[in-house]
Amino acid sequence: MNRNHISEQEVSMLLNDVLERYGYDFTEYAHASINRRVNHLFQLDRFPSFAEFRYRIIADAGYALRFVEEITVNVTEMFRDPQFYYMLRQQVLPVLATYPLIRIWHAGCSTGEEVYSFAILLKEANLLHKSVIYATDINTSVLEKGRTGIFPLSQMQQYSRNYMEAGGLHDFSSYYTANYEYAKFRQDLGEKIIFSPHNLVTDGSFNEFQLIICRNVLIYFNKTLQDKVLRLFGDSLEPLGFLALGSKESLNFTSVSGQFRQVDSKEKIWRKHHL
Amino acid sequence: MAMDTASRVVLIGGSAGGLQAILTLLPGLSPRLNAAVIIVLHRQSSADSVLAELLAVKTSLPVREAEEKEALLPGAIYIAPGDYHLLVETDHTLSLDYSEKVNFSRPSIDVTFSSAVGVFGAKTMAVLLSGANGDGVEGLGDVHEAGGITIVQDPDTAVVDFMPRHAIQAVPVDHVLVAADMASFINNFAGLMVG
Numbered sequence: 001m002n003r004n005h006i007s008e009q010e011v012s013m014l015l016n017d018v019l020e021r022y023g024y025d026f027t028e029y030a031h032a033s034i035n036r037r038v039n040h041l042f043q044l045d046r047f048p049s050f051a052e053f054r055y056r057i058i059a060d061a062g063y064a065l066r067f068v069e070e071i072t073v074n075v076t077e078m079f080r081d082p083q084f085y086y087m088l089r090q091q092v093l094p095v096l097a098t099y100p101l102i103r104i105w106h107a108g109c110s111t112g113e114e115v116y117s118f119a120i121l122l123k124e125a126n127l128l129h130k131s132v133i134y135a136t137d138i139n140t141s142v143l144e145k146g147r148t149g150i151f152p153l154s155q156m157q158q159y160s161r162n163y164m165e166a167g168g169l170h171d172f173s174s175y176y177t178a179n180y181e182y183a184k185f186r187q188d189l190g191e192k193i194i195f196s197p198h199n200l201v202t203d204g205s206f207n208e209f210q211l212i213i214c215r216n217v218l219i220y221f222n223k224t225l226q227d228k229v230l231r232l233f234g235d236s237l238e239p240l241g242f243l244a245l246g247s248k249e250s251l252n253f254t255s256v257s258g259q260f261r262q263v264d265s266k267e268k269i270w271r272k273h274h275l
Numbered sequence: 276m277a278m279d280t281a282s283r284v285v286l287i288g289g290s291a292g293g294l295q296a297i298l299t300l301l302p303g304l305s306p307r308l309n310a311a312v313i314i315v316l317h318r319q320s321s322a323d324s325v326l327a328e329l330l331a332v333k334t335s336l337p338v339r340e341a342e343e344k345e346a347l348l349p350g351a352i353y354i355a356p357g358d359y360h361l362l363v364e365t366d367h368t369l370s371l372d373y374s375e376k377v378n379f380s381r382p383s384i385d386v387t388f389s390s391a392v393g394v395f396g397a398k399t400m401a402v403l404l405s406g407a408n409g410d411g412v413e414g415l416g417d418v419h420e421a422g423g424i425t426i427v428q429d430p431d432t433a434v435v436d437f438m439p440r441h442a443i444q445a446v447p448v449d450h451v452l453v454a455a456d457m458a459s460f461i462n463n464f465a466g467l468m469v470g
Contacts, residue, residue, distance in 0.1 A: 036390065
């Protein structure tokens with residue numbers, strides 16, 4: 001009955017293989033979640049033994065890519081935590097509005113639902129035309145989905161509720177056209193979004209931003225990697241730029257906490273000090 | 276371990292009707308309980324910091340919503356936050372995970388039970404309460420396999436009996452108890468902190 005067929009040591013071996021052969025570094029991810037996902041994949045793909053699983057990953061680059069894509073979490077939704085989006089609307093957008101060009105980095109964007117959510121906020125604040133959103137993820141196939149702007153229609157009822165709770169100004173359905181079981185989001189929303197691969201573990205900064213959004217990504221990293229990525233974010237923000245995290249993520253007790261001040265006591269939005 | 280993290284863990288999982296059982300059992304827990312307690316309760320995802328406050332009234336032990344990287348300390352009660360799975364690391368710290376729902380649930384009882392028993396082994400006690408779905412039954416089986424103690428709420432006293440009945444059929448259960456009797460079993464299993 002125990003579903004952990006692959007031990008933590010064996011998982012470490014696989015992560016080392018993937019690092020050495022393919023350059024993807026998961027060795028500083030928190031173990032519990034990775035272990036669970038590796039075991040899940042092992043059973044899903046019905047490998048008879050650990051040795052065969054390992055051999056396939058080493059020998060078959062295509063399968064190694066599947067491994068990378070399956071052990072990273074790609075669950076997301078539009079306007080997740082509506083209060084967070086409400087706070088972005090109230091506290092952050094008025095500041096962004098003062099810039100002639102707004103540069104935003106959405107790191108770990110997965111299939112892009114939250115990126116489109118933020119594009120809608122910008123649209124409603126009449127700021128989207130002067131914004132660029134860089135939406136990045138380690139996983140290239142989720143980025144491909146994000147680029148299409150097509151999401152399952154079955155989710156729209158929930159997303160519409162979230163949108164209303166986030167202070168949405170219009171009829172949510174005006175942002176997409178329904179086609180069979182899919183909702184395709186309006187082209188003008190996607191025009192300012194650049195989907196591009198970026199690996200937070202190995203890649204550096206590529207611009208300076210006024211807002212970095214990275215939600216439910218840091219929870220998968222160990223403390224060392226969290227600190228490293230937060231330093232990357234700190235270095236990639238303009239003075240007085242904003243950093244927005246997931247609802248259970250925090251800058252408290254991290255190496256960068258001294259550089260930031262939390263904007264609101266509840267929502268996880270910080271602002272970089274002027275230095 | 277740097278700090279003295281818990282060496283034993285008590286896992287409590289519930290769904291519909293589970294809250295009532297938890298409110299009944301909490302007052303009986305010893306203030307010197309020598310185990311960490313993890314509670315996974317299915318509920319609507321929003322406005323759930325209320326749950327910790329609700330439970331805190333019923334016990335002198337500290338109750339808090341679990342934070343990622345937080346160390347499991349003896350005599351403390353940790354609640355799985357809404358809409359995240361709660362996992363346990365080998366260094367006795369907690370991890371959060373926003374992956375797919377399991378048994379239509381996030382947090383999932385199975386996920387936390389299996390993860391925790393993978394770390395604490397036989398030093399695990401798992402309690403499955405009232406509920407309308409099967410989440411928690413596999414995890415309870417993992418606890419049994421590892422040599423831990425399994426407890427299920429007496430289905431006749433559960434608000435919704437599906438979950439406890441299913442567990443009793445599927446897993447060798449050590450004790451079938453009414454909620455009011457659970458605290459003394461938990462106290463005995465955990466032992467008392469000295470001093």
